[in-house]
Amino acid sequence: MGDEERIIAVATRLFAELGYDSTETELIADAAGDGGQEQIAAAGGKSGLYRRVMDRAYRAEQGMLETALAAYTPDGDGAHRVIDVYLDFYVANPEIVALWMHRWMGDAADVGELEDDFVDPQDALVSGVVGGLVPPDVAVDLLVRTVVWCVFGFLSGGVPGGRGRTEPRSPEAIERFRGYLHVLIDRMIAPAPAP
Secondary structure, eight states: OOHHHHHHHHHHHHHHHHOSTTOOHHHHHHHHOTTHHHHHHHTTHHHHHHHHHHHHHHHHHHHHHHHHHHTOOSSHHHHHHHHHHHHHHHHHOHHHHHHHHHHHTTTTTTSOOHIIIIIHHHHHHHHHHHGGGSOTTSOHHHHHHHHHHHHHHHHHHOOEETTEEOOTTSHHHHHHHHHHHHHHHHHHHSOOOOO
């Protein structure tokens, strides 16, 4: 692993665990080892490094979405396949979930425009592809965000259980949640009932 790869991997882990605001550059440099400070400086300091981390997350997400949408068919099975790829990606990449959860809670507020650059285009891409499947009384942009909110919430906190919360990464919990997402999508793509 090269120096740039190493510093981005270390910064990703620390920003995901602690958040941007709580991660000092000295901590990143110490965790990266020799040359850490130089690599942080070369990335444009802490904010430049954060942008690189978020860009790398975006490119991984974009690849996942392009793969999922390439196999999409405008029916319930096609929507389920997209949902399944989406859920499986974030189960396998918990650090990306943590990065966005921190951001959505006000972390890195001084590093602007990431939503404009990364989130909004992806929302528009998915909405544009699946929009024809959604009945007119359902706001497709909010449906796309509902899936995002559900997946990120589930992977961050699990579901209420008898003694606290379940482990969101257990295979049983993931499959139960996947089934719920399928039902949610089925309900949302069904035609509105006649008055």
